[in-house]
Amino acid sequence: MSGQTLTLPSPAKLNLMLHILGRRDDGYHELQTLFQFLDYGDELTFAVRDDGVIKLHTEFEGVPHDSNLIVKAAKKLQEQSGCKLGIDIWIDKILPMGGGIGGGSSNAATTLLGLNHLWQLGWDHDRLAALGLTLGADVPVFVRGHAAFAEGVGEKLTPEYPEEPWYVVLVPQVSVSTAEIFSDPLLTRNTPPIKVRPVPKGNSRNDCLPVVARRYPEVRNALNLLGKFTEAKLTGTGSCVFGGFPSKAEADKVSALLTETLTGFVAKGSNVSMLHRKLQNLL
Numbered sequence: 001m002s003g004q005t006l007t008l009p010s011p012a013k014l015n016l017m018l019h020i021l022g023r024r025d026d027g028y029h030e031l032q033t034l035f036q037f038l039d040y041g042d043e044l045t046f047a048v049r050d051d052g053v054i055k056l057h058t059e060f061e062g063v064p065h066d067s068n069l070i071v072k073a074a075k076k077l078q079e080q081s082g083c084k085l086g087i088d089i090w091i092d093k094i095l096p097m098g099g100g101i102g103g104g105s106s107n108a109a110t111t112l113l114g115l116n117h118l119w120q121l122g123w124d125h126d127r128l129a130a131l132g133l134t135l136g137a138d139v140p141v142f143v144r145g146h147a148a149f150a151e152g153v154g155e156k157l158t159p160e161y162p163e164e165p166w167y168v169v170l171v172p173q174v175s176v177s178t179a180e181i182f183s184d185p186l187l188t189r190n191t192p193p194i195k196v197r198p199v200p201k202g203n204s205r206n207d208c209l210p211v212v213a214r215r216y217p218e219v220r221n222a223l224n225l226l227g228k229f230t231e232a233k234l235t236g237t238g239s240c241v242f243g244g245f246p247s248k249a250e251a252d253k254v255s256a257l258l259t260e261t262l263t264g265f266v267a268k269g270s271n272v273s274m275l276h277r278k279l280q281n282l283l
């Protein structure tokens with residue numbers, strides 16, 4: 001088995017809406033959010049080693065090896081499964097960090113699913129998602145791989161089927177700290193829960209937006225510029241801003257205009273993660 005390799009995608013996510021219902025005793029916030037994937041993301045390559053060593057070969061600026069969510073995910077899975085094998089990992093990183101598009105959580109989920117396959121552990125998605133939740137609130141949705149309405153801190157997932165438009169995603173050159181936004185005294189924390197599914201139209205608000213826009217002029221600017229063409233929204237706690245278009249041609253046209261001064265990309269929304277589409281083809 002040593003030397004066996006596998007390359008897998010690690011897609012981004014968007015929060016199509018995000019409501020904050022309240023704060024729990026442990027400081028975490030109760031949310032309702034709608035997750036959808038993008039056909040756009042990083043790519044991880046894994047090669048099995050027989051000596052038990054876990055090694056990420058790609059360096060991340062500002063993230064020490066053992067703090068990387070890829071390494072943390074691999075170590076937890078190895079510990080909890082008792083697997084004696086190790087892994088070499090490389091990543092082609094294109095997702096911005098701290099952008100609210102879930103890059104770190106997605107990388108962790110791709111690692112869990114990739115190693116489950118290569119190490120032949122036979123864990124089901126429930127077990128992998130439970131382990132994933134200990135790494136971050138957004139990991140379970142990436143493990144399950146279907147667009148979903150999420151409740152709790154993001155772990156209670158119900159599959160959803162939103163439209164799959166083409167998105168223009170703008171990437172303001174600032175990294176937003178999720179903890180900082182959730183601790184802002186001005187954050188709205190009392191939105192009443194939505195009780196019907198699918199999420200009724202008119203509920204596309206992100207409760208984090210006013211606080212993020214107030215603190216980060218770069219995000220405000222991106223919202224204003226994209227807002228000239230379509231409803232411009234914030235994903236997660238930002239910094240990324242997105243808007244949907246019915247065709248790739250329209251998204252490309254707007255992106256070409258805006259990316260003269262801002263960084264951004266165009267990607268298709270997808271209710272089935274490209275990671276799961278690839279894994280399906282392997283089986």
Ligand SMILES: C[C@](O)(CO)[C@H](O)COP(=O)(O)OP(=O)(O)OC[C@H]1O[C@@H](n2ccc(N)nc2=O)[C@H](O)[C@@H]1O
Pocket residue numbers: 015027028029030031033100105135136137138139152153154178179180182236237
């Ligand atoms: C905002 C979202 O991106 C929506 O998808 C996620 O809920 C954030 O998930 P994440 O980046 O994985 O966040 P974590 O690493 O779990 O949490 C970072 C910090 O944000 C705060 N936090 C996060 C999630 C949550 N539901 N309530 C919180 O109060 C906590 O202070 C926490 O210490």
Ligand SMILES: Nc1ncnc2c1ncn2[C@@H]1O[C@H](COP(=O)(O)OP(=O)(O)OP(=O)(O)O)[C@@H](O)[C@H]1O
Pocket residue numbers: 062063067068069070096097098099100101102103104105107108138175178236237238239
């Ligand atoms: N593999 C990884 N990829 C990206 N960030 C990582 C990784 N491992 C650890 N991190 C740390 O996690 C932080 C958040 O990264 P991430 O890209 O997931 O942010 P995000 O897109 O804002 O996430 P979310 O949408 O879940 O809030 C980074 O600033 C970095 O310090």
